[in-house]
Amino acid sequence: MPRAADTAYATLRQMILSGEAAAGSRLGEAELAETLGLSRTPVREALQRLGADGLVEVLPHRGARVVRWSRADLEEIFELRALLEPYAAERAARRRPDAAVLAELTALCDAMERSGDPAEIARLNSAFHGAVIDASGNRRLPALLTSVMHAPLIVGTFRRYDAGALARSMNHHRELVAALTAGDPDWAGSVMRAHIRAAAAGPISEEE
Amino acid sequence: MPRAADTAYATLRQMILSGEAAAGSRLGEAELAETLGLSRTPVREALQRLGADGLVEVLPHRGARVVRWSRADLEEIFELRALLEPYAAERAARRRPDAAVLAELTALCDAMERSGDPAEIARLNSAFHGAVIDASGNRRLPALLTSVMHAPLIVGTFRRYDAGALARSMNHHRELVAALTAGDPDWAGSVMRAHIRAAAAGPISEEE
DNA sequence: CTGACGGCAATTGCATGCAATAGTGGCAAA
DNA sequence: TTTGCCACTATTGCATGCAATTGCCGTCAG
Incomplete structure (x- = not known):
């Protein structure tokens, strides 16, 4: 059984690349945790990794958004x-x-x-x-x-x-x-x- | 007051770059948390970021080590x-x-x-x-x-x-x-x- | 004596509760 | 009517407890 954080990362990445998560849309930890059937911790780690990849931007105390490309x-x-x-x-x-x-x-x-x-x-x-x-x-x-x-x-x-x-x-x-x-x-x-x-x-x- | 995860990241990064944390040495979450006076959560986030930077390698269920450059x-x-x-x-x-x-x-x-x-x-x-x-x-x-x-x-x-x-x-x-x-x-x-x-x-x- | 198997300790991974912060709306004063 | 302030709410950030996995060590069979 793989790590929950990895599945969260893969799922979110796919959602973003497929356009299911629109550019600029907000990614709330609690909401995603419920959707994916996990707790906030692995979701949070996945968002961090996606932020490092440049797919989402994470602002302190303001959550994560899907980046919009100019x-x-x-x-x-x-x-x-x-x-x-x-x-x-x-x-x-x-x-x-x-x-x-x-x-x-x-x-x-x-x-x-x-x-x-x-x-x-x-x-x-x-x-x-x-x-x-x-x-x-x-x-x-x-x-x-x-x-x-x-x-x-x-x-x-x-x-x-x-x-x-x-x-x-x-x-x-x-x-x-x-x-x-x-x-x-x-x-x-x-x-x-x-x-x-x-x-x-x-x-x-x-x-x- | 800055985020604890940021201070942990900055401190660990400095420790690695200065050589205080030797290459190949193990970085235990609990140990670092105690040293820095924080809990494991921000330390963990800092280690993830350092892993994305390529400064440490994190292996699943096996913790983080300072990378050794060949x-x-x-x-x-x-x-x-x-x-x-x-x-x-x-x-x-x-x-x-x-x-x-x-x-x-x-x-x-x-x-x-x-x-x-x-x-x-x-x-x-x-x-x-x-x-x-x-x-x-x-x-x-x-x-x-x-x-x-x-x-x-x-x-x-x-x-x-x-x-x-x-x-x-x-x-x-x-x-x-x-x-x-x-x-x-x-x-x-x-x-x-x-x-x-x-x-x-x-x-x-x-x-x- | 060597190798493998099984239990044990240590550490990571995940869940959840609580505190802190930022955005929001309303209310009051100019 | 507009503007500034304040409390409220929703969300993130952090701490901690528990479960799961790994590596180790001792034991035992070959």
Whole structure:
């Protein structure tokens, strides 16, 4: 039986990412505790962790709220991704990922191209990028990027993609796998950079 | 009156950074609670936050320990600093920091060159880098870098510096201020990159 | 003598009661 | 009518008791 705090964390995280907990909405400890069938203590710990992840903001004596992303936030986040993820791709290519990892990445590409559901695609996309980051060999990168990886999910980048942009994104993924297979750091890094910049161009230019 | 959890966090953080709490040592909740004159609840919250910062590792049902840095950890950390801090310096130069920030940086340089105490220098150095990161305008960078900024403090990079390396470090700081004053992003980024690489060369090549 | 099994102590994890704080609404005075 | 103040309420923060899990140590079989 897992720890109650972990289940609370996972549940709340899912609620936020799925949009069930709207941005800006208040997250009362007592209310969540009742909903999840737990006491306030594990809920409180989960909110702390989500605050550290940047998914909620906790103000002293004022509780927790789901963060609302401004356009400036998205710009900052895509800048950081454009910095860190190409680095991860370069390192991964230099390390020559083993066949199992490459097969996993290819499988994720297949699944993404097959699926039509934006939410499903977003999840597979996260898994893809996470696998590349893991393949970089730097064990600190995953933790660093969790705080900036889920933002596009909330905003729903993939919903804004038209058919052309979506196809381009898929092609980027395929090309990245090729670059990793070839073990070409510069190629892999460049593709990843283009991939992030292309993703940034959509949501940032619009709304708010 | 500040929150007890915050004081616990600040105290424990200071204990770890100063070396009072040795690397690998166990941090029992009850023991710390008694020492700090608090209950276990705020201590527990502080340990969670320190765990998110990467300063301690918390294992389920097994408590918290001060993390012990391996040579591989230091390599990873300096790689990330070499990526993120030059970016921060570039952005800061592009934004043209106002006179107050430049004066603060200069004052920190003065204080560092005046001081002879390694611990004092380390603190001033942290303040200097923190100010540059703040000047970048990206409000997410500080949080990202906290998890990798304190590692050199624990290892005590400055203790390993001979007189020549120390002087070079000071010169880097001065040059960085000049580059920021000139508003030259490429210059600022290059100096910062050299600064980090030079700092990495020392501790990584030795010990463990 | 070595290995495994079982009970035991210590510590974390969770629940709940109480205190403290911030937001809110009403009331009174200008 | 508006503004400032005060009490009230709802919520967070902290303390403490109890349950659950882990690691340890002694014992016993092989």
